[in-house]
Amino acid sequence: MRALVCKAFGVPGTRPPELALEDIPPPQPAADEVVVQIRAASANFPDLLMLDDRYQHRPTLPFVPGYEFAGVVKSVGAGVTGIAPGDTGVAITRSGAFAEQAAVKADRFWKLPAPIDMRHAAAFPLAYGTSYHALKDRARLQPGETLLVLGAAGGVGLAGVQIGKLMGARVIACASSAAKLETCRAHGADELIDYGTEDLRGAIRRVTGGRGVDVVLDPVGGPYSEAALRSLAWDGRLLVVGFTAGEIPRIPLNLPLLKGAWIVGVSWDTFSRRFPEAGARNVADMARWIADGRLVPAIGAEYPLERAELALRDIRERRVQGKVVVVT
Numbered sequence: 643m644r645a646l647v648c649k650a651f652g653v654p655g656t657r658p659p660e661l662a663l664e665d666i667p668p669p670q671p672a673a674d675e676v677v678v679q680i681r682a683a684s685a686n687f688p689d690l691l692m693l694d695d696r697y698q699h700r701p702t703l704p705f706v707p708g709y710e711f712a713g714v715v716k717s718v719g720a721g722v723t724g725i726a727p728g729d730t731g732v733a734i735t736r737s738g739a740f741a742e743q744a745a746v747k748a749d750r751f752w753k754l755p756a757p758i759d760m761r762h763a764a765a766f767p768l769a770y771g772t773s774y775h776a777l778k779d780r781a782r783l784q785p786g787e788t789l790l791v792l793g794a795a796g797g798v799g800l801a802g803v804q805i806g807k808l809m810g811a812r813v814i815a816c817a818s819s820a821a822k823l824e825t826c827r828a829h830g831a832d833e834l835i836d837y838g839t840e841d842l843r844g845a846i847r848r849v850t851g852g853r854g855v856d857v858v859l860d861p862v863g864g865p866y867s868e869a870a871l872r873s874l875a876w877d878g879r880l881l882v883v884g885f886t887a888g889e890i891p892r893i894p895l896n897l898p899l900l901k902g903a904w905i906v907g908v909s910w911d912t913f914s915r916r917f918p919e920a921g922a923r924n925v926a927d928m929a930r931w932i933a934d935g936r937l938v939p940a941i942g943a944e945y946p947l948e949r950a951e952l953a954l955r956d957i958r959e960r961r962v963q964g965k966v967v968v969v970t
């Protein structure tokens with residue numbers, strides 16, 4: 643089968659990892675695994691961290707990158723129950739998705755409750771899963787609350803905008819260009835802030851009439867986290883999701899004290915492993931919203947498997963709007 647194989651770590655674009663499309667033997671399922679014929683995968687910022695050997699889960703070289711995919715089950719291991727060849731579903735695997743087939747632990751594969759477009763299916767488990775888990779399970783976002791999303795045109799960010807609207811929030815989208823903000827508006831954002839040109843705190847004060855926001859979804863970090871924390875209303879929640887800006891902020895702890903505020907960590911992958919039933923419920927909720935047309939995953943670019951490296955380059959060059967999908 644064809645697969646994108648990484649043989650040496652590196653940073654796409656500057657000190658490139660050694661990546662090549664190769665013919666490798668197809669996987670066979672271990673007792674607790676299923677082998678899936680992949681129809682589509684999607685690229686995520688953590689793929690870059692893994693290719694540079696900076697991710698919390700370190701792959702052993704050589705490895706096939708790609709965190710998530712959608713496809714049809716080809717075979718199942720001897721110990722697997724409830725999944726059969728021909729079932730369609732999605733998986734979060736951390737690696738292995740940029741290939742024609744992958745073996746995945748049966749408990750990381752979720753059958754789809756209704757048929758959906760395979761590109762939409764590949765686009766939702768990680769980014770939409772993260773934002774939904776963050777807003778529902780961690781922030782307990784309520785209808786009518788104000789949600790501020792940083793990096794709002796990225797994969798996790800745009801998912802946050804869409805799911806925030808579905809949950810009944812007023813959504814303020816923050817991004818680094820007018821074009822990215824237009825994408826956020828097209829996906830439901832009520833207010834837009836260009837943090838490339840405007841001071842973030844001042845802009846939040848302006849759009850909230852000085853009240854501040856109830857929840858911040860923060861996949862960016864850097865200088866924005868503290869400005870956003872300082873802009874929380876009483877009892878507000880700052881959701882710590884990621885650090886694409888590169889810098890992990892150090893926060894003065896008087897800030898949550900003064901506002902009765904919460905700084906809340908988010909790890910969807912770990913949550914869904916520790917609490918598989920709750921994780922599966924979230925995946926099923928999102929799949930149903932997509933099947934009903936209430937949620938349409940935002941796909942900004944699509945590449946065939948032989949050009950999967952371009953999906954990684956788009957993320958690296960901060961060009962992504964929504965998700966980048968790799969079709970097999």
Ligand SMILES: NC(=O)c1ccc[n+]([C@@H]2O[C@H](COP(=O)([O-])OP(=O)(O)OC[C@H]3O[C@@H](n4cnc5c(N)ncnc54)[C@H](OP(=O)(O)O)[C@@H]3O)[C@@H](O)[C@H]2O)c1
Pocket residue numbers: 685686687688768769772793794795796797798799816817818819822861862882883884885886887888908909910911957958959960962964
């Ligand atoms: N905690 C979890 O469970 C979880 C799960 C999945 C992902 N994550 C994390 O969430 C973050 C976002 O992931 P993603 O896949 O949504 O990424 P993405 O699609 O590439 O979006 C990231 C956004 O970050 C902003 N950004 C600011 N500085 C950047 C830089 N130097 N390079 C690249 N982007 C930069 C960009 O928006 P602007 O240009 O508008 O600033 C970009 O749209 C990552 O840190 C990832 O590791 C966490």
